[in-house]
Amino acid sequence: MVVIVFALLAAAIVVAIALITVGRITGEFVDAAPTSIYDLDEAVEFVAERIPEEATAQLTFDEVRSMLTWHLEYLEERGVARRQGVNDLAAGPLVAAEDDALAHVLGRASEAGLELDDVWVVQVLDADTAYLEAIGAIGPQVPMPPDPSGPDPEPSPS
Incomplete structure (x- = not known):
């Protein structure tokens, strides 16, 4: 009886570890940008x-x-x-x-x-x-951030 309980407990632990691993890897794939292949x-x-x-x-x-x-x-x-095959992503x-x-x-x-x-x-x-x-290798143009050395923005009327 103790052997059966121990075997079921070990199986449950193995299944839990497998589910956590698959979930983590799936989450990484979701966050990763899709790869475009240039032919x-x-x-x-x-x-x-x-x-x-x-x-x-x-x-x-x-x-x-x-x-x-x-x-x-x-x-x-x-x-x-x-x-x-090179997966270095820019910051x-x-x-x-x-x-x-x-x-x-x-x-x-x-x-x-x-x-x-x-x-x-x-x-x-x-x-x-x-x-x-x-092919999806180039995304939309990103707007330039405001120039930090430019004039101060006008205060909004209160």
Whole structure:
């Protein structure tokens, strides 16, 4: 009789530990941001379909692929993107300036010996940003906080 009670008590403890563990892990998944996977082949097609005909007539798929790779490289350097399997999350908001991304891509194109029109690069980066939004990798723009060194707000009338 004592053995049966002890066995039931041990089973109840094991079930309780399992339920607590599953609940904790489930809670962590709920709090975690969903992961968006950037598929380069899909992104090349997405971008090629959205840039103007003048650009698609001049750019090859390899050039578009290179620009997208360099854009991702820039985003990774800024901490905005990360490689698959890397789960380091930033402590605060991350910002990647569009002008800096353009400069990075143009610089890398120059290093590679590609002569790309600045307008084409802007169109490709804009379409890539649309792809990032479509896959959920970019959220809505966060409003800038008020400038702490700015003028004091007007007191409200009492």
